[in-house]
Amino acid sequence: MALNHQPFHQKYRPTKFDELIGQDFIALTLKQALLTNKIAPAYLFCGPRGTGKTSSARILAKSLNCLKHNEPNPSPCNYCELCKNINNGLALDIIEIDAASNTGVENIREIIEKANFAPTQARWKVYVIDECHMLSTAASNALLKTIEEPPERVVFILATTNPERVLQTIQSRCQKFDFKRINTEHIYKHLLNIANKESIHFEDSGIKLIAKRSNGGMRDAQRLLDQLSLAPNGITKNNVENLLGEVSEVDLIKVFNSLINNVPESLIKTCSELYDDGNEPIAILEGLLNITRDLLLKTVQDDYTDLFYTSKEFQTELDKMSNLISKSKIIDWHCYLKNLEYQIKNSGQPRLWLEINLTSLLDLENKKGIDYNKDGKTSRFNSDRDNNSKNQKDLISEVKNIRPKEKIIVNEVIQNNQEQSIVINQINKTVDDESINLKEKWALILSKLELPSTRMLLSQQAELMGIQSNIVEIGLSPNWENMIKSRKVVIESAVKKIFGEQMSIKFLPKSDNKFKLTNVNKDPSDNDSNAIITNNLTHSNTSNNNPRSEKLNDLNNHKTLDESSSKNLADFFNGEIIDNHE
Numbered sequence: 001m002a003l004n005h006q007p008f009h010q011k012y013r014p015t016k017f018d019e020l021i022g023q024d025f026i027a028l029t030l031k032q033a034l035l036t037n038k039i040a041p042a043y044l045f046c047g048p049r050g051t052g053k054t055s056s057a058r059i060l061a062k063s064l065n066c067l068k069h070n071e072p073n074p075s076p077c078n079y080c081e082l083c084k085n086i087n088n089g090l091a092l093d094i095i096e097i098d099a100a101s102n103t104g105v106e107n108i109r110e111i112i113e114k115a116n117f118a119p120t121q122a123r124w125k126v127y128v129i130d131e132c133h134m135l136s137t138a139a140s141n142a143l144l145k146t147i148e149e150p151p152e153r154v155v156f157i158l159a160t161t162n163p164e165r166v167l168q169t170i171q172s173r174c175q176k177f178d179f180k181r182i183n184t185e186h187i188y189k190h191l192l193n194i195a196n197k198e199s200i201h202f203e204d205s206g207i208k209l210i211a212k213r214s215n216g217g218m219r220d221a222q223r224l225l226d227q228l229s230l231a232p233n234g235i236t237k238n239n240v241e242n243l244l245g246e247v248s249e250v251d252l253i254k255v256f257n258s259l260i261n262n263v264p265e266s267l268i269k270t271c272s273e274l275y276d277d278g279n280e281p282i283a284i285l286e287g288l289l290n291i292t293r294d295l296l297l298k299t300v301q302d303d304y305t306d307l308f309y310t311s312k313e314f315q316t317e318l319d320k321m322s323n324l325i326s327k328s329k330i331i332d333w334h335c336y337l338k339n340l341e342y343q344i345k346n347s348g349q350p351r352l353w354l355e356i357n358l359t360s361l362l363d364l365e366n367k368k369g370i371d372y373n374k375d376g377k378t379s380r381f382n383s384d385r386d387n388n389s390k391n392q393k394d395l396i397s398e399v400k401n402i403r404p405k406e407k408i409i410v411n412e413v414i415q416n417n418q419e420q421s422i423v424i425n426q427i428n429k430t431v432d433d434e435s436i437n438l439k440e441k442w443a444l445i446l447s448k449l450e451l452p453s454t455r456m457l458l459s460q461q462a463e464l465m466g467i468q469s470n471i472v473e474i475g476l477s478p479n480w481e482n483m484i485k486s487r488k489v490v491i492e493s494a495v496k497k498i499f500g501e502q503m504s505i506k507f508l509p510k511s512d513n514k515f516k517l518t519n520v521n522k523d524p525s526d527n528d529s530n531a532i533i534t535n536n537l538t539h540s541n542t543s544n545n546n547p548r549s550e551k552l553n554d555l556n557n558h559k560t561l562d563e564s565s566s567k568n569l570a571d572f573f574n575g576e577i578i579d580n581h582e
């Protein structure tokens with residue numbers, strides 16, 4: 001007869017405090033409480049899932065009741081009838097309640113109220129209430145009442161992943177223990193131990209990856225190990241990546257190299273291959289984000305530690321990449337990719353978004369053209385990288401034949417000339433391309449504005465000046481500043497639709513070279529732009545005593561304005577419609 005497979009997280013659950021992994025301080029304190037017979041009426045175990053809360057509760061219950069000892073003892077035998085029953089969840093006096101599940105929620109209050117009856121088999125009655133923050137109000141009140149006047153030999157162990165949602169009155173009556181995420185190294189060792197005991201075929205890197213990805217939760221780690229042990233070729237790194245839906249590091253290197261080497265064809269091809277292999281665009285993006293994070297980490301920490309998301313085997317590649325790009329560029333890429341995350345998640349065509357945006361990252365590289373080399377001294381530009389390195393090699397060999405003093409001068413001259421011409425070319429290019437890019441993004445923001453009048457106003461009197469990590473900078477024509485600012489909420493919500501909830505907007509004066517204001521009044525002594533409007537208006541609206549305020553009020557009631565009238569007004573105010581697209 002085939003027996004049911006016992007999951008690893010049950011089979012290898014710690015049975016005594018000494019086996020509890022990664023919670024040394026808690027184990028020590030509870031052991032001490034048992035040895036000194038200072039048992040609290042209620043304990044609150046807080047911490048992420050799979051960190052040993054329920055296991056600790058069961059160990060505590062056994063320690064209180066083990067038949068081998070006459071008194072509470074921190075080392076339960078695990079063999080006596082009561083220990084066995086508790087291990088299997090069958091002991092009558094150890095009541096485990098899952099407050100999160102729906103079964104019998106109505107009865108929880110009654111169950112708690114029965115705490116006043118003496119235990120039937122055991123010495124101590126133990127209530128283990130899992131996810132106790134989910135208790136109903138009635139149950140919470142019953143619980144509160146019971147732990148306020150605790151019956152003899154009853155212990156409540158409340159476990160929760162959300163301690164802040166547990167009633168303060170309950171918290172203050174419990175001894176609180178914070179379970180920490182378990183260290184990756186500890187998880188790795190434990191998994192290795194299980195794999196050996198179970199004679200599972202495994203790659204060391206596979207087990208390491210499971211440990212790394214389980215976020216400090218032992219149960220998740222064991223569950224993954226369990227599932228992967230069924231794979232025909234055992235626990236390989238590749239299998240782990242597949243199960244987790246992650247893009248393999250080898251594939252991510254390809255994408256990254258295409259970006260660094262600036263090869264659009266290879267970038268699109270790699271993306272497409274990845275997609276065809278079943279990788280989701282969002283997973284590709286997340287992979288790239290994690291690599292940029294690691295590259296950034298690399299700039300401050302050279303030795304491999306658990307802090308790195310990528311595996312140790314990946315470090316050589318990471319080294320190579322970090323030699324090719326500078327910190328500022330990594331940050332640029334990271335911010336760009338981070339903004340993309342929201343768009344991809346909300347897009348009906350995530351693949352398209354990813355490809356287009358990754359390609360534009362490539363363009364950015366060409367366009368920005370700033371020196372991204374690490375030392376910051378040699379001004380080579382990525383777009384000209386190949387030619388340049390060739391030229392430099394030639395120059396170096398030439399220079400070798402020249403006498404030392406001349407050599408230095410020649411070197412300098414060559415470098416200076418190269419630098420200057422490249423810098424000039426690149427600066428021109430950068431200005432052009434970046435402004436085009438901003439214009440596209442601005443158009444995208446405008447498209448999310450619902451009111452045509454607002455859209456019209458912004459398209460003429462404001463422009464996108466730049467996007468910092470969380471701030472979208474919008475330049476305003478001085479005369480329209482107040483009116484545009486009064487629509488901040490609407491504009492901000494449009495920005496958030498495109499770039500994500502974390503973004504906020506900042507208004508700046510429109511940059512001078514781009515702002516082609518042709519005001520009638522050009523008296524240099526008159527710095528007050530309001531005066532300009534007043535003067536301007538009085539020209540054609542002489543009958544009105546306070547034309548400016550009325551006109552502005554009129555504009556504020558923007559619902560009544562159609563596109564043409566707002567255009568007329570704009571025309572009227574500035575003497576010229578400023579067209580961003582010219």
Ligand SMILES: [Zn+2]
Pocket residue numbers: 065066067068076077078079080081082083084
């Ligand atoms: Zn026992």
